[in-house]
Amino acid sequence: MNPLDFLYANYSRYFPEKKKVYLINMSQERDKDQYDSLSGIIVASSGEALDLKVPYSTGQIIAADRLRNMRFKVITESFGLGLQIAADLVKFTADNILRLRPSSVLEAFKHCEMPRIDSTIKVFHNREDSTLSLCKSKFSQLMERKKNGLPLHFEFQENTVNVSASGIRLVSESAEKISPLVLCVLDLEDGQSPICAIAETAWNRRNGTSTISGHRFITILKSDQNRIGRYVVTQQKLMGAKAPVLRNNWVLLDRMTFDSG
Helix, strand or coil, X not given: CCHHHCCCCCCHHHCCCCCEXXXXXXXXXXXXXXXXXXXEEEEEECCCCEEEECCCCCCCCCCHXXXXXXXXXXXXXXXXXXXXXXXXXXXXXXXXXXXXXXXCCCEEECCCCCCCEEEEEEEXXXXXXXXXXHHHHHXXXXXXXXXXXXXXXXXXXXXXXXXXXXXXXXXEXXXXXXXXXXXXXXXXXXXXXXXXXXXXXXXEEEECCEEEEEEEEEEEEHHHHHHHHHHHHHHHHHCCCCCCCCCCCHHHCCCCHHHCC
């Protein structure tokens, strides 16, 4: 793409301060089999850069020598329309603020409703506060075990969930505080290994003696996203509901429209 196409564009009006945005890793060196995402709140915005603060501790998640190679898709919403722009990471501070330099034209897309379903499945999820780097280290260990055909031993508990390829709603039978990041392991009982994912907590509320919380997957294998999607459609058919037509949902894709070919 010709840099002159966006050299003088100023899209800061679409990314104002206090706006929540989602980042999806588009770096050339990324693991292309894995969905890798973050979220943040914009704390400064100009035509040259976006500064956003990640709302949880990241730890040493990005080494200084990798800054020049990191590229993200930045997603937000305006008047019900999805907006996305590619941006290069130019700075990452100790207080979890990322500075991004826009590096593409702004694209608009129509949101597609993500198929989801209420179900009861076996789930393990931790409740300990952990940095993102520690969660990713544990996730990598679990992926290595699965790769080597080793079983994942967890104390699964049946949980009433609402699940989709993008995230999950969980019920915790306790008053314990829900951590900002959760390592989830889901057993869909489909004859395959459990699904592992790192999820960020989007919201939580008390319901009597229980806590209900919503989580967005930020690190998960794309093949496992597809498994969840197929599970949702299968369950809907079993209940006699009309199965939705699966469409590309741009908020889950690690590419822009202009390079989707």
